[in-house]
Amino acid sequence: MKLFADYEAKLRVLFDSIIKSPLDPLKYQANNAFIETLQMALSEKNSFKYPFDSLKNLSRLTANDNKFRIFNWAIAKNDGEFEYFAILQSFNQVKKRYEIIQLTDKSDEIPNPEDPYLDEKNWFGVIYYKIISQKVDNRTIYTLLGWDGNNRFSNKKVIEPLTIKSNGKPQFGMPIFRKAKEKKRRIIFEYSKSTVMVLRFDTQQYTYYEKKKKKKGSRPELKSVRTEMIVFDRLIPLDPSLTGNYQFYVPELNVVDAYVFQDGKWVFMEDIDARNKPKTNTVNNQEQQPKRQEKPMYQPKRNP
Numbered sequence: 001m002k003l004f005a006d007y008e009a010k011l012r013v014l015f016d017s018i019i020k021s022p023l024d025p026l027k028y029q030a031n032n033a034f035i036e037t038l039q040m041a042l043s044e045k046n047s048f049k050y051p052f053d054s055l056k057n058l059s060r061l062t063a064n065d066n067k068f069r070i071f072n073w074a075i076a077k078n079d080g081e082f083e084y085f086a087i088l089q090s091f092n093q094v095k096k097r098y099e100i101i102q103l104t105d106k107s108d109e110i111p112n113p114e115d116p117y118l119d120e121k122n123w124f125g126v127i128y129y130k131i132i133s134q135k136v137d138n139r140t141i142y143t144l145l146g147w148d149g150n151n152r153f154s155n156k157k158v159i160e161p162l163t164i165k166s167n168g169k170p171q172f173g174m175p176i177f178r179k180a181k182e183k184k185r186r187i188i189f190e191y192s193k194s195t196v197m198v199l200r201f202d203t204q205q206y207t208y209y210e211k212k213k214k215k216k217g218s219r220p221e222l223k224s225v226r227t228e229m230i231v232f233d234r235l236i237p238l239d240p241s242l243t244g245n246y247q248f249y250v251p252e253l254n255v256v257d258a259y260v261f262q263d264g265k266w267v268f269m270e271d272i273d274a275r276n277k278p279k280t281n282t283v284n285n286q287e288q289q290p291k292r293q294e295k296p297m298y299q300p301k302r303n304p
Contacts, residue, residue: 007041080152084125179268190246
């Protein structure tokens with residue numbers, strides 16, 4: 001493990017330079033060295049087992065079936081824009097080994113970004129902070145939750161479906177979202193930089209009317225279901241005249257919607273009951289309240 005510890009120490013120094021360098025060219029210089037070093041480390045035998053957990057400011061997520069893990073970060077440029085980077089270490093079922101795949105952020109070049117399938121060369125760059133896994137027939141659908149600093153005026157949150165091909169290559173996006181007649185392959189929320197939007201995977205409750213009637217003339221029965229779901233604030237403009245100008249969108253007070261996974265699809269549920277509190281953890285006999293927002297492991301900060 002000394003080999004990986006040595007790589008890790010070098011990566012910590014390089015990543016610190018990415019964060020703290022005052023000029024964009026210096027950030028990119030350190031970033032290029034960081035990518036090269038990380039790829040060298042991940043090329044070593046048994047690298048998937050090494051956690052690299054001292055890289056505290058780097059988003060590191062591993063699928064619960066160990067089919068892939070992702071190292072994910074961003075450069076906060078001095079003009080207020082962000083560029084995202086990721087290294088995917090995924091299992092190639094054909095060659096029976098882990099492959100190293102670099103994702104290339106093409107966010108600014110993707111028209112109608114909620115619509116297309118994307119791959120490692122055309123990636124809607126974000127910092128991921130949650131992987132949700134569902135088994136559908138003989139394949140696994142991974143749903144990623146991510147944060148995008150976007151620009152000086154707005155942030156974005158993203159729900160991104162991901163599948164891993166047999167050769168280890170990723171495919172981003174899938175038409176599995178069901179909301180009225182909308183057909184989207186990913187969901188993107190944009191909102192004001194001055195506010196906070198919740199997007200998390202949580203156990204909550206929704207209600208619906210059962211379609212079948214027990215007796216002729218009787219009313220449908222109201223049912224309640226408590227299950228895991230993706231919950232999120234409903235966003236509205238500060239004023240109706242600002243509709244479509246997303247830098248002025250904020251969460252509507254105490255109104256929460258959700259996507260619930262049903263029959264291989266994420267089904268939209270309106271006005272869920274989000275008053276159910278997640279279980280609290282007890283540490284040293286002190287009750288730890290859950291945080292309102294599930295934040296990325298690292299949100300890049302701009303230089304003043």
